Amino acid sequence: MAIRWGSYPVKGLHDELIQARSKSRPAAHRLCQFLRGLSDQEIEEYKAAAELAIKLMGITFTVYSDRDGSIDRSWPFDIIPRVIDRREWRQIERGLIQRVKALNLFIADLYDQQRVIKDGVFPGELLEDSVNFRPQCMGVKPPQGVWAHICGSDLVRDRDGTVYVLEDNLRVPSGVSYMLENRQVMKRVFPDLFENENILPVDDYPSKLYDMLASLSPRRVAKPVVAVLTPGIYNSAYFEHSYLAQQMGAELVEGSDLVVDDDDCVYMRTIDGPKRVDVIYRRIDDLFLDPEAFNPDSTLGVAGLMRAWKAGKVGLANAPGAGVADDKVVYAYVPDLIRYYLHEEPLIPNVPTYRCIYKEERDYVIGHIAELVVKPANESGGYGMLIGPQASAEECEQFVRLIKRNPRNYVAQPMLTLSTAPTLVGTKVEPRHLDLRPFILSGKETYVTTGGLTRVALRKGSTVVNSSQGGGSKDTWIVDLEGGN
Amino acid sequence: MLSRVANSLYWIGRYIERAEDTARLISVTSHLQLDLPKGIRPGWTSIVHILGNEEAFQKQGVADDERQIMKFLIGDLNHPGSILSSLFLARESARTVRDVMPREAWEEINSLYQTAKSDAQKGYWPKNRHAYLQQVVRGAQTITGMLAGSMLHDETYQFVRLGRNLERADMTSRIIDVRSADLVPPAEHELTPFENIQWMSVLKSLTGYQMYRRSVQEPVRRRDVLEFLFKERRFPRAILHCLGEIEGCALSLKKNAPVVARIRKLAQSVEAVNPGALEQSELHRFIDQFQLGLAGIDAAVRETYFA
Numbered sequence: 001m002a003i004r005w006g007s008y009p010v011k012g013l014h015d016e017l018i019q020a021r022s023k024s025r026p027a028a029h030r031l032c033q034f035l036r037g038l039s040d041q042e043i044e045e046y047k048a049a050a051e052l053a054i055k056l057m058g059i060t061f062t063v064y065s066d067r068d069g070s071i072d073r074s075w076p077f078d079i080i081p082r083v084i085d086r087r088e089w090r091q092i093e094r095g096l097i098q099r100v101k102a103l104n105l106f107i108a109d110l111y112d113q114q115r116v117i118k119d120g121v122f123p124g125e126l127l128e129d130s131v132n133f134r135p136q137c138m139g140v141k142p143p144q145g146v147w148a149h150i151c152g153s154d155l156v157r158d159r160d161g162t163v164y165v166l167e168d169n170l171r172v173p174s175g176v177s178y179m180l181e182n183r184q185v186m187k188r189v190f191p192d193l194f195e196n197e198n199i200l201p202v203d204d205y206p207s208k209l210y211d212m213l214a215s216l217s218p219r220r221v222a223k224p225v226v227a228v229l230t231p232g233i234y235n236s237a238y239f240e241h242s243y244l245a246q247q248m249g250a251e252l253v254e255g256s257d258l259v260v261d262d263d264d265c266v267y268m269r270t271i272d273g274p275k276r277v278d279v280i281y282r283r284i285d286d287l288f289l290d291p292e293a294f295n296p297d298s299t300l301g302v303a304g305l306m307r308a309w310k311a312g313k314v315g316l317a318n319a320p321g322a323g324v325a326d327d328k329v330v331y332a333y334v335p336d337l338i339r340y341y342l343h344e345e346p347l348i349p350n351v352p353t354y355r356c357i358y359k360e361e362r363d364y365v366i367g368h369i370a371e372l373v374v375k376p377a378n379e380s381g382g383y384g385m386l387i388g389p390q391a392s393a394e395e396c397e398q399f400v401r402l403i404k405r406n407p408r409n410y411v412a413q414p415m416l417t418l419s420t421a422p423t424l425v426g427t428k429v430e431p432r433h434l435d436l437r438p439f440i441l442s443g444k445e446t447y448v449t450t451g452g453l454t455r456v457a458l459r460k461g462s463t464v465v466n467s468s469q470g471g472g473s474k475d476t477w478i479v480d481l482e483g484g485n
Numbered sequence: 486m487l488s489r490v491a492n493s494l495y496w497i498g499r500y501i502e503r504a505e506d507t508a509r510l511i512s513v514t515s516h517l518q519l520d521l522p523k524g525i526r527p528g529w530t531s532i533v534h535i536l537g538n539e540e541a542f543q544k545q546g547v548a549d550d551e552r553q554i555m556k557f558l559i560g561d562l563n564h565p566g567s568i569l570s571s572l573f574l575a576r577e578s579a580r581t582v583r584d585v586m587p588r589e590a591w592e593e594i595n596s597l598y599q600t601a602k603s604d605a606q607k608g609y610w611p612k613n614r615h616a617y618l619q620q621v622v623r624g625a626q627t628i629t630g631m632l633a634g635s636m637l638h639d640e641t642y643q644f645v646r647l648g649r650n651l652e653r654a655d656m657t658s659r660i661i662d663v664r665s666a667d668l669v670p671p672a673e674h675e676l677t678p679f680e681n682i683q684w685m686s687v688l689k690s691l692t693g694y695q696m697y698r699r700s701v702q703e704p705v706r707r708r709d710v711l712e713f714l715f716k717e718r719r720f721p722r723a724i725l726h727c728l729g730e731i732e733g734c735a736l737s738l739k740k741n742a743p744v745v746a747r748i749r750k751l752a753q754s755v756e757a758v759n760p761g762a763l764e765q766s767e768l769h770r771f772i773d774q775f776q777l778g779l780a781g782i783d784a785a786v787r788e789t790y791f792a
Contacts, residue, residue, distance in 0.1 A: 246584035271491045271790040
């Protein structure tokens with residue numbers, strides 16, 4: 001027997017599948033039994049089948065490296081799923097809906113009356129030097145008052161079992177296609193497991209996304225023209241852009257395919273001449289979106305797009321400027337924002353966060369830098385982070401200098417011990433740390449994916465889950481133990 | 486449909502067909518090498534001429550030896566005319582239009598490139614070459630079949646089909662051009678066994694031998710083979726058949742007048758010629774003109790739909 005739960009270490013950790021030595025969590029019970037029954041050879045066969053499926057399905061991501069330019073790699077995937085009990089998931093779902101609702105009210109307020117600043121809940125000076133605040137958006141009223149239509153919030157679980165929101169991605173969050181593809185791979189490889197377990201499906205995301213986007217159409221037509229705007233095949237998330245367009249039956253366009261005419265409408269160049277576009281799901285950062293309004297050197301965007309959006313001639317998701325709330329400094333205020341806008345207590349807590357803009361908190365960070373995780377406000381993908389307990393003295397000093405030079409740009413958090421799940425190493429299992437990124441769609445209604453993308457740090461002891469830095473992923477099962485709906 | 490997407494689909498059609506035809510050509514030449522007496526073997530460089538790759542060939546300084554030439558023609562990604570380059574470019578084009586293609590077709594294009602790449606070595610040596618090339622031909626045909634059998638036959642599909650048939654007409658004309666010049670001079674009455682073999686190889690590289698037999702029922706000789714390959718509208722690799730397909734595609738698109746006009750003009754020139762009666766040099770000149778005509782169709786398609 002290859003997998004022995006008796007020797008699987010859980011001491012000092014919170015494991016998602018195994019709650020104590022040899023004792024699986026109820027929702028993972030059948031899965032663990034199944035795994036225990038596999039021989040080494042069977043495990044190898046399942047692994048090979050999954051690898052083959054991934055290769056054939058062409059699931060790739062692009063990695064940037066100075067040496068080789070960009071490379072297309074197959075998606076690193078672990079075949080042991082992460083399992084969550086549906087009852088727990090319901091709570092998380094409610095917490096996410098609450099959070100995104102507050103974030104949208106906050107963004108709308110910032111570009112309108114700024115009551116939140118006048119009422120002293122959020123310091124105005126933070127807005128003044130926010131890199132993601134777009135003064136060009138002041139006074140714009142997007143349909144339904146929603147700015148962040150698609151949000152990817154990263155959840156982590158600490159060793160005591162508490163689930164925290166680690167960050168909210170409101171600009172162009174990616175990963176949802178991998179969530180969908182991981183499930184496809186698992187269904188190809190383990191059809192019998194799906195027959196016997198009550199695993200909730202995830203496949204309705206593309207149609208929910210399409211419905212939400214279509215609801216942003218300025219024209220009242222039966223079938224509005226929806227387009228996914230991509231920076232092109234060299235973008236690390238190109239696979240996803242193409243995948244989502246395909247799944248929604250939307251056009252996949254690049255900036256050069258679009259043109260804004262004198263009537264402020266957006267058109268795409270087609271073989272029959274120009275055709276009007278109603279809604280754009282843009283996967284290009286704000287600053288590259290429109291050379292007329294932002295970076296004049298951008299060749300990725302479309303000149304005049306902001307003009308068209310402000311004139312209400314085209315729907316944009318996410319709205320330009322929504323990123324103002326996607327900021328590791330704003331993050332620290334989200335619990336207050338929930339209380340302020342919704343008069344509710346946050347259902348999912350934040351990780352305690354020290355804001356270097358405040359002298360007291362900054363001094364604490366500098367004094368305890370070797371114990372903390374320090375994050376720049378506006379980097380994603382795990383770049384530019386300091387993990388104090390794993391860093392050298394020099395690296396710590398360098399961050400102290402960075403913090404002093406630009407305190408507004410940094411926040412710090414205590415080092416959590418992220419939960420683990422059994423992950424295959426050869427034909428044995430070892431615990432590896434992971435997080436979870438569910439996706440929340442906001443339009444007329446709010447929708448949360450069933451589970452989300454589980455990212456796992458494949459290196460022993462590592463907590464960096466980003467695929468660009470040695471992370472992989474797992475399928476995420478929301479298991480209904482009560483049966484039925 | 487987006488102009489950029491139409492352009493990519495057109496090139497997927499062309500590149501997949503190019504990979505298939507190149508594989509066919511290498512495969513048949515390999516057999517021909519074994520069948521002919523040493524003195525009149527066409528040599529491997531003749532394939533380089535057929536594919537119009539002399540320039541790259543000389544620039545890269547490829548030695549005139551079988552393995553080097555095979556590497557150049559099959560697995561060299563620096564050489565844009567190699568099988569692997571064609572498959573790579575088809576895959577890159579397919580990546581940008583995955584949203585309009587059936588998923589299975591993308592998987593097939595992707596996997597054909599992956600296996601052709603990892604197995605490329607097998608094509609360099611005679612022992613496994615046939616199986617390798619067969620795999621490429623079969624993979625290309627699977628893709629063609631999948632697209633034909635599962636894509637919406639709207640404009641999207643017409644661009645793939647247009648590209649495929651244009652490339653096929655071009656390759657057929659190239660094969661005729663070089664293979665008919667290679668060996669024995671045209672000797673109508675003296676049917677040497679080797680001439681027979683040469684023309685059989687022309688037919689076989691186009692999987693046309695059996696079909697020729699069914700359609701012509703004459704011995705395999707220059708006059709009849711040329712007539713068959715230029716004019717047999719019922720044979721899918723014959724030039725008039727390809728032009729008919731191209732015209733059908735163009736007619737299903739809007740704003741097609743300039744494209745259709747060029748296709749018809751070219752088809753008329755083929756109908757008017759009696760290829761079997763042409764001297765070798767005349768045939769060569771005619772094929773040159775024909776290829777310019779194809780380039781003209783390509784230019785009209787680009788101006789009308791991709792600009």
